[in-house]
Amino acid sequence: MPIYMDRHDVSETVTAEHVAKLHIEDIKIEHLFGCKGLTYWFDDQRKMAFCLIEAPNKEAIERMHNHAHGEIPHKIIEVESAIVESFLGRIEDPEKAANELAHVINDPAFRTIMNVGLKPLNLKNFKSMGNTHFQHLYESIIETIGSNDGNMVRKNSGSFLVSFQSVSRAMECAVQIQDKSKQFSNSNTLVTIGLDAGVPVTEKDGIFEAAVKSAQRMSNFVKGNIVVSTEVKSLYEQENPSHVIDLSSIRTINNSEGRFLNILIDYLDETWHKTDLQVETFGTELGFSKSQFYRKMKGITNQSPNIFLKGFRLQKSLQLLNNRKGSISEIAFETGFNSPAYFSKCFQANFGILPSKYLQENLA
Structure with missing residues (x-):
């Protein structure tokens, strides 16, 4: 039987005890309805409850x-139990909560x-997991994620997707990964x-879809070794008033830049394969003047629209x-x-x- 996660936006007066009841x-x-409640999460700060x-x-x-009580969910999405567990760390009530009469769980699902x-950096003679230096870097990243209490959601030879309950541990992990990557300069890897x-659960249909897309796009398209959203930076500063990490070395994307990036990539995901797509016009199709679009592109990606589109297409070609x-x-x-x-010619130049x-050399 399918598994779903729903979201309830509750009033300011609702407490963890209310949600437990x-x-x-x-x-x-x-x-009576063929359902089975597996567990729930309650975020007292944001006043949201999520039922699995x-x-x-x-x-x-x-x-x-x-x-049961008249509280209809604001949104319901279908999920996979393994994915839920990888993001949130559990798919059933915490053991200590199960022993309590009221089953009170004050565990936010915010991650x-x-x-x-x-x-x-260069594909010549590069064979991913067959590259010894790359393999050592890969294993070092996995070890660093684990030592910072990160939950591995997905990994492959080209990326890691990780969930953290603590924004501070996430930031510390990012800095540690970049510091360790400098020790593996021979890995030929950025x-x-x-x-x-x-x-x-947001307005999207996938679990953590909004945050996942944003993190992936910042990592893949924004200029900078570590790129964070304004919310992540703000939360880190709240938790660490003394700034344990030098934030000046970390690129922060503000809300306006984030919206532009999402509009751009959503558009390119639909149109990148079209040979008649003109970089001179696709900015205006998104509602920006030519000069405004160019400034935003350079400011966020440090690339002109033409170079960015070509690189976007070449990455797609590499996947194919x-x-x-x-x-x-x-x-x-x-x-x-x-x-x-x-x-x-473009592939070789890139x-x-x-x-x-x-x-011939890498996929034989």
């Missing part, structure tokens, strides 16, 4: 809540999300880190090559290049190797 009311009648429920569908959850990107924070999704000619046209020859040579 509502949870008990759900459990009393859940069988096994149910036949979203409607059954709404009917159960309405029958700091980190994306660590690993980009080879390490970039993005940090954002949020709750598991690694997944063996077509011939070089097919991939060239699919990623928006007018000719295979021009694509190969990655240090021809795509044909890369396939």
